[in-house]
Amino acid sequence: MSRPLVIGPPPADAEALLGTAERAARAAGAMLLERFAGGADAIGQVYSKSTSTDLVSEADMAAERAIRAILAEERPDDAVMGEEGDDTPGTSGRRWIVDPLDGTINYLYGLSAWCVSVACEGLAGVVFDPLSGELFASPVTAGAPATCNGAPIAGRGVSELGQSLLGTGFGYDREIRAAQAPIVAGLLPEVRDVRRIGSAALDLAWCASGRLDAYYEFGVKPWDIAAGVLLCAASGLEVHELAGGPVLPSGILVAPPAIAGELVARVEPPDSAAPDVRSEPTSP
Structure with a gap:
């Protein structure tokens, strides 16, 4: 049976964590956007992963390196789990979970639905859409809404x-x-x-x-x-x-x-x- 996922209130340093997440996501997004505009040659070599249709590109891996570099500088004691790299252990009890390019197939086909996701597990996170410039961010204070480019957002709340x-x-x-x-x-x-x-x-x-x-x-x-x-x-x-x-x-x-x-x-x-x-x- 399913069970609801219970998420606690943001931590006291949520704003600082979100700052790190945003800087990392924007760094990766800028790199991906430049390669996306440059086409196949800029995107680089493409490899298969779990199946022949599950692909990863040099752009994915370069974007993850950019994220990890910022995390290593700003959060050196935290663990890191990334889609394209090895897990990095930490000593702080916190873990960053990053997807440097979510929507790789769209990206490779020139479609616009792709993004960067950076989160400090269970505490704070952002989803950044480089093409639209939209940055979705979790709250910094308990009871506050999530935001898109600083403006509050909410689900539609349909009843049927x-x-x-x-x-x-x-x-x-x-x-x-x-x-x-x-x-x-x-x-x-x-x-x-x-x-x-x-x-x-x-x-x-x-x-x-x-x-x-x-x-x-x-x-x-x-x-x-x-x-x-x-x-x-x-x-x-x-x-x-x-x-x-x-x-x-x-x-x-x-x-x-x-x-x-x-x-x-x-x-x-x-x-x-x-x-x-x-x-x-x-x-x-």
């Missing part, structure tokens, strides 16, 4: 599943996609419509800002969601960990309270037990 614009994503493995297909097919007649953006971090930021009503995805990694779940929780949305099944890995769901339980029941495999996606690595 049939009125919801739903975001989702799919894995790279063929068997996982085959298991995901009947779930979204069953939901499609029951919701306003479905969007597949191709960036989990943007899906979450857009839920937090009311551009989507709800979102779910199986197979997300900690770096996909570490900043986004903080944004959603601060924007009045429920955040649920989704249990997987025999084929499906664990996942995440965010939705307004009025429809969260119904949506969980429709997407989660029966007789499943939810692992903790916050600390256990599990699509772009």
